Amino acid sequence: MFVGHFAVAFGAKRAVPAVSLGALFIACQLADLVWPLLVIAGIERVSVQPGLTAVTPLDFIYYPFSHSLLAAAAWAAAFGAAYAGLRRAPARTGAVLALVVVSHWVLDALTHRPDMPLTMSAGSARVGLGLWNSLPGTMAVELLLFAAGLRLYTKTMKPVDRTGRLALWCLVAFLLIIYAANLFGPPPPSGMTAAWSALAMWLLVAWGYWVDRHRAVVGA
Numbered sequence: 001m002f003v004g005h006f007a008v009a010f011g012a013k014r015a016v017p018a019v020s021l022g023a024l025f026i027a028c029q030l031a032d033l034v035w036p037l038l039v040i041a042g043i044e045r046v047s048v049q050p051g052l053t054a055v056t057p058l059d060f061i062y063y064p065f066s067h068s069l070l071a072a073a074a075w076a077a078a079f080g081a082a083y084a085g086l087r088r089a090p091a092r093t094g095a096v097l098a099l100v101v102v103s104h105w106v107l108d109a110l111t112h113r114p115d116m117p118l119t120m121s122a123g124s125a126r127v128g129l130g131l132w133n134s135l136p137g138t139m140a141v142e143l144l145l146f147a148a149g150l151r152l153y154t155k156t157m158k159p160v161d162r163t164g165r166l167a168l169w170c171l172v173a174f175l176l177i178i179y180a181a182n183l184f185g186p187p188p189p190s191g192m193t194a195a196w197s198a199l200a201m202w203l204l205v206a207w208g209y210w211v212d213r214h215r216a217v218v219g220a
């Protein structure tokens, strides 16, 4: 899942308007921000098997520290507590951020093959409902989520200048272009290449902060 994760971040802005879109991007994509680092470090493993699912050729062989349910809960608690502590935000804000972190696992479990471990132990049970076996199904779910999340965001935050308008719509276009390239482009030559290109996700976090600095809460 790709744009569906960002949908959660956009939509969550309505619940916690004081939290920057950039921080919400970190929360919704924490697992996929950490994953490439762990793959490059040789701790987690991925390979490319063209045709594995209708949507992605990535075979997630071992990724319990970024993508198990237990790890998701731990990352969520740590991120929510760290944000609330460092920014002196209400506990409710930390709780919403924790939920956004966990949403990544839930949405991935909907789309992945049964490769999502429940715990960090090597023999852990793995789950996954396999929406990725259907290209139209995946696109329908993700694009509907994305449209709904974006609508909540634009209803909550209005641009304060031209950058506020342009930066958002360029970001939306960029996300959709990456999404289309993932869906219809050639498979990456190797799992390591996939991990290196996934590092670009950090750029999207910076972009989220930039968009949010040029927008303000409606009515504030």
Ligand SMILES: [Zn+2]
Binding pocket: 031, 032, 067, 104, 108
């Ligand atoms: Zn993921």
